[in-house]
Amino acid sequence: MSKVSWWSRRKGVVIAIAAVALIALLGMAALAIDVGQLCVAAQVCQDTVDAAALAAASQLPDLTKAGAEAGLYVAANNEGHGFQVELGLEDGFSGVVHYGPGETVPSYGQLDSKTHALEVTGQVEVAYAFAKIFGLESGLITRSGTAIQEPGDIPTTIFADSETEHSIVFSGDGLEVTGLVHSNGGIDVTGNNAMFHNPVEYFNVLRDPSGTTTYQGGCEQHEKREWPIDYTASDFEPYDYIIDGDWEPTTANLTLAPGNYFVNGNVKFRGDYLVAEDCTIVATGNIHLAGNAPRFSPHDKDVSLYSLQGNISATASGGEVDGILFAPNGHIDYLGGGQRVVSLIAQTVSFYGDDINITGVPGTSLLSKVRLIK
Numbered sequence: 152m153s154k155v156s157w158w159s160r161r162k163g164v165v166i167a168i169a170a171v172a173l174i175a176l177l178g179m180a181a182l183a184i185d186v187g188q189l190c191v192a193a194q195v196c197q198d199t200v201d202a203a204a205l206a207a208a209s210q211l212p213d214l215t216k217a218g219a220e221a222g223l224y225v226a227a228n229n230e231g232h233g234f235q236v237e238l239g240l241e242d243g244f245s246g247v248v249h250y251g252p253g254e255t256v257p258s259y260g261q262l263d264s265k266t267h268a269l270e271v272t273g274q275v276e277v278a279y280a281f282a283k284i285f286g287l288e289s290g291l292i293t294r295s296g297t298a299i300q301e302p303g304d305i306p307t308t309i310f311a312d313s314e315t316e317h318s319i320v321f322s323g324d325g326l327e328v329t330g331l332v333h334s335n336g337g338i339d340v341t342g343n344n345a346m347f348h349n350p351v352e353y354f355n356v357l358r359d360p361s362g363t364t365t366y367q368g369g370c371e372q373h374e375k376r377e378w379p380i381d382y383t384a385s386d387f388e389p390y391d392y393i394i395d396g397d398w399e400p401t402t403a404n405l406t407l408a409p410g411n412y413f414v415n416g417n418v419k420f421r422g423d424y425l426v427a428e429d430c431t432i433v434a435t436g437n438i439h440l441a442g443n444a445p446r447f448s449p450h451d452k453d454v455s456l457y458s459l460q461g462n463i464s465a466t467a468s469g470g471e472v473d474g475i476l477f478a479p480n481g482h483i484d485y486l487g488g489g490q491r492v493v494s495l496i497a498q499t500v501s502f503y504g505d506d507i508n509i510t511g512v513p514g515t516s517l518l519s520k521v522r523l524i525k
Contacts, residue, residue, distance in 0.1 A: 192234050192277045193292045199228040199236045200296035201523055204271040207247065208298035208521040211267040218247050221271050236273045246272045256297065259524050263301065268524070270297040297525045303518040305349050306330040306494060306511030307379040312479070313498040314375075316355050320501045321345060330494070330511030331518055335375040340364055342505075350518070352376075379496060379515045380477065384459060387411045387433055387451050398434075400425075403442070411451050417461065420445060430455070431474075437461035437481075440470060449474035453494075453512045466503065475512050 203224040210216035222238060229235050239246035250268040255261045262268060272295040279287050308330030311318035318336035326345040332338070337355040345364045351357075352373035391410030398414045403422040409429035417436035425445040431454050432438065438458050440447075445467050449455045455474030456463050462481035465472045469488060476483055478497035485495055487507040494512040495502065 188277050192275050195234045196236050196275045196292050196294040200271045200273045200294050204296040204298040205521050208269045208300045211300045221247050234275045236275045238273050266301045268299040298521050298523050300519045300521050302516040303520040305518045306513050307515040307517050308511035309500050310496045311500050318499045323504045325506040327508040376517050379517050433457045435459045439464045440467045444469040447472040
């Protein structure tokens with residue numbers, strides 16, 4: 152009878168153990184490689200939908216442009232990394248969800264009145280390398296990114312809705328403007344050495360014959376924009392003072408009580424040194440400041456003067472008129488002095504005065520900003 156040595160028996164056991172260990176190691180290798188691929192794909196997918204959400208949100212509230220922009224960014228981000236991110240899910244969902252002002256975004260909250268949000272969802276299929284040994288062909292990664300579009304930090308200093316070629320006229324030397332200037336028509340800059348720190352936009356034509364103007368924020372032809380504010384008379388109710396008919400105070404050194412005023416007619420302040428601080432005046436007709444050195448500051452919604460159907464003329468010498476001047480159906484003439492915080496919003500605007508530094512009222516921005524929220 153032949154004898155099996157101890158070593159021969161032990162060698163057989165080692166081979167069996169090694170075979171089992173090799174299978175385990177192959178499984179672990181498969182797991183490590185394929186899980187690593189899934190992790191990389193998940194990050195690529197997240198980066199892609201985040202970039203698409205930011206780009207698409209910048210096009211809101213135009214949903215057609217937003218959807219197209221999301222598709223373009225997904226396609227652009229698919230180049231160079233070996234993964235193909237697709238918008239949407241297998242059930243036919245487009246991959247793009249819009250939330251409008253006042254709506255609630257899941258895991259974020261309710262949007263403000265001028266804020267939009269866009270959620271972009273994408274997925275990428277990852278083909279397994281070693282896991283196929285165990286009958287697993289691929290894995291599906293799904294990620295979402297949400298961006299909001301909200302009013303920017305640059306206020307609107309002057310806005311004209313009229314399409315005429317002279318809807319905004321700047322007259323005077325040494326003018327300095329901080330904030331957006333936008334005309335749905337044209338702009339004339341007739342003074343010398345003007346400085347615009349933020350964008351100047353016009354739809355039709357810009358006339359600037361002096362050649363001494365500095366457009367620090369750029370100057371360009373731009374598509375028409377909507378009104379930066381859309382108040383109606385009812386937005387200022389309840390009124391503290393109601394005047395039925397034309398109102399023409401003539402008293403010098405008159406000081407108005409703070410509050411909201413509604414005038415069913417025209418307003419003309421004839422007296423010098425009028426003080427209307429912490430006052431908002433809404434009139435159905437024209438508003439004219441005829442006396443010297445008036446002082447105005449707003450009481451409600453940053454609005455000082457609001458003509459529903461007429462014009463506003465704030466050309467009194469030495470005046471300090473701050474706040475929003477709003478004439479959605481008329482013209483504004485404004486004579487400034489010193490450093491003012493004012494936004495002139497009307498069909499057409501004429502601005503006069505030398506060595507004036509004006510800054511728009513916060514909360515009037517037409518320049519939006521976008522950011523990721525999740």
